[in-house]
Amino acid sequence: STQSTWGYNHQMVSKSTGDKETAIKRLSKEVDEMDEHPVKFVYCYPKTSKGRVDLFNWTGKITKLSGTPYDGAVIKFKMHFPDDYPFSPPIIVFEPPLYHPMVAQRGDHEGLICLDVLVVSKWETSVMVPKILSDLVNVVSHPDEKGEVCPEISKEFKDNKAAFLAKCVEWSKKNQQEKTNEVINSTKFT
Numbered sequence: 001s002t003q004s005t006w007g008y009n010h011q012m013v014s015k016s017t018g019d020k021e022t023a024i025k026r027l028s029k030e031v032d033e034m035d036e037h038p039v040k041f042v043y044c045y046p047k048t049s050k051g052r053v054d055l056f057n058w059t060g061k062i063t064k065l066s067g068t069p070y071d072g073a074v075i076k077f078k079m080h081f082p083d084d085y086p087f088s089p090p091i092i093v094f095e096p097p098l099y100h101p102m103v104a105q106r107g108d109h110e111g112l113i114c115l116d117v118l119v120v121s122k123w124e125t126s127v128m129v130p131k132i133l134s135d136l137v138n139v140v141s142h143p144d145e146k147g148e149v150c151p152e153i154s155k156e157f158k159d160n161k162a163a164f165l166a167k168c169v170e171w172s173k174k175n176q177q178e179k180t181n182e183v184i185n186s187t188k189f190t
Contacts, residue, residue, distance in 0.1 A: 001039040021087040027055040030129045039133040041065060044079065052107045056081045069168030070098075073175045075140065077113075079132075086125040089118040092136060101143050101154040103146070106178045115139060143168075 031046065044060030046053050062075040075098055081090040097103055097111040104112045117127055117135050145158035157164045 020083045021084055022089050024055055026086050027081060029170075030067045031055075033128055037130050039048075039137065041137050044129070044133060056083070056085075062137060062140060066140055068167055069143065070140065070172050073172035075175065077136075079112075079129075079182055086127075087128075089120060089123040090132070091118065092132075098140065099153065099167050100140065100150070101145065101157055102110070102139055102149050103154070105150050112149075113139070138152065 001098060027046070034045065041062050041064055042060060043063075044058055046055050047057045049058050058079040059083075060077050060079060061076070062070075063073075065071060065073070065075075075094065076096075077092050077094045078092050079092050082088045091113040092113050092115070092158070094103055095111055097105050098113070099105075100113070102114050104110055113136070115129050115132070115135050116122055117132055143157060143164075150152065154165065156167075
């Protein structure tokens, strides 16, 4: 079932009933933490629109993953934090979906990655964004056949690694260069 594979769904059941004010305070600290301790290969900050910062929705990209199946790709993702964060984990969705055993390729969860650190039953309120992003880079950089999110890709990785790598290279070429007018807003809090 989707619920057991992912450990959560789009209508997440939270571990606790934290309030939005707690989430806002924590997410403001998370932005400061990202400024002080950026994660290698990752750019990720809250979205802004018309000068307003949305602490609950972040955009990001992973780049320069040399020596991985995604060498040269610009891997874009969105991170959504629930209103009761940090009592419930955020979700991360790749757009377009990354060709990877741990990323859903279709359906309601298309683009969603399953990271152990984000599974509700394993979630710890002490986990901060830099840890989540470090785990994300590690999982993206080191795909394996244990991924149960996309069994077809997992099986391909296990049984025909050359075909898997060829599809990753194809995906990477399609997503290699950002258009010059496409910029992730870098507004940061001071």
